[in-house]
Amino acid sequence: MNILDKIVLRKKEEVADVKRLVSIQDLERAEHFKRMPYSFKEFLLAEDRTGIIAEFKRRSPSKGLINGVADVAEVTQDYNNAGASALSVLTDVDFFGGKADDLISARAVNKIPILRKDFMIDEYQILEAKAWGADIILLIASILTPKQINDFGKFAHDLGLNVLLEVHNLEELERSISPNLDAIGVNNRNLGDFTVNIQTSFDLVNRIPNEFLKISESAISDPAVIRELKTAGFNGFLIGENFMKTENPGEAIKEFIEQM
Numbered sequence: 645m646n647i648l649d650k651i652v653l654r655k656k657e658e659v660a661d662v663k664r665l666v667s668i669q670d671l672e673r674a675e676h677f678k679r680m681p682y683s684f685k686e687f688l689l690a691e692d693r694t695g696i697i698a699e700f701k702r703r704s705p706s707k708g709l710i711n712g713v714a715d716v717a718e719v720t721q722d723y724n725n726a727g728a729s730a731l732s733v734l735t736d737v738d739f740f741g742g743k744a745d746d747l748i749s750a751r752a753v754n755k756i757p758i759l760r761k762d763f764m765i766d767e768y769q770i771l772e773a774k775a776w777g778a779d780i781i782l783l784i785a786s787i788l789t790p791k792q793i794n795d796f797g798k799f800a801h802d803l804g805l806n807v808l809l810e811v812h813n814l815e816e817l818e819r820s821i822s823p824n825l826d827a828i829g830v831n832n833r834n835l836g837d838f839t840v841n842i843q844t845s846f847d848l849v850n851r852i853p854n855e856f857l858k859i860s861e862s863a864i865s866d867p868a869v870i871r872e873l874k875t876a877g878f879n880g881f882l883i884g885e886n887f888m889k890t891e892n893p894g895e896a897i898k899e900f901i902e903q904m
């Protein structure tokens with residue numbers, strides 16, 4: 645079994661457990677449930693922003709511990725002040741060392757869109773995302789059927805949430821396209837075996853219909869590559885480890901942006 649299969653198996657247990665503890669009514673009563681999410685498109689295309697979606701990630705299955713000391717409120721505010729267009733916060737506990745409270749803390753101090761970065765397999769998690777104050781959810785093509793992608797996308801849109809679909813190859817892209825999506829992300833990392841290749845982004849960009857925001861995800865560590873991705877047609881760049889692995893992620897993003 646590859647790591648992605650393991651994550652999804654564990655995620656099913658986790659969701660079944662939490663559903664018994666927190667009812668849908670509880671989620672709907674949460675403070676943030678009534679707020680209108682920010683528009684991903686508006687922020688990503690804003691002239692005074694960089695297109696960077698800056699991620700808060702403590703650990704990952706591929707790299708192990710990335711940063712054990714960073715404070716989520718501090719780092720996400722630094723990302724925001726440096727010019728990030730949006731934030732991505734890992735909420736997976738077992739494999740990425742995240743938690744709901746990380747997203748809630750980031751929400752409390754930032755007025756830009758926040759992506760709930762997790763493995764969505766159930767509508768219940770979309771309600772959680774809304775309750776915690778997220779603006780964007782992630783749907784990973786390789787772990788969902790086309791029907792699930794369409795249904796989850798519609799469910800999220802009905803709640804006012806933005807939807808980012810993640811693909812890793814042409815087959816996933818072609819089978820997963822749905823009107824209930826806002827952005828399509830090409831993951832340069834193969835989640836099955838962790839190999840990375842930026843070329844994946846260049847190969848797929850022209851296959852993404854222009855009505856969707858185009859995002860390149862993972863393994864970006866060079867400002868010069870951002871310029872190339874922009875020229876190729878990308879609007880957004882999801883960057884985690886490159887900032888998180890440093891002692892001061894807020895300083896790292898500032899220096900990166902100065903070189904863009």
Ligand SMILES: O=P(O)(O)OC[C@@H](O)[C@@H](O)c1c[nH]c2ccccc12
Pocket residue numbers: 699701761762763810831861862863864882883884885886
């Ligand atoms: O840390 P990186 O290489 O800059 O990658 C960020 C982001 O793309 C990566 O964390 C990611 C992409 N898709 C995911 C799905 C689940 C968890 C994590 C991810």
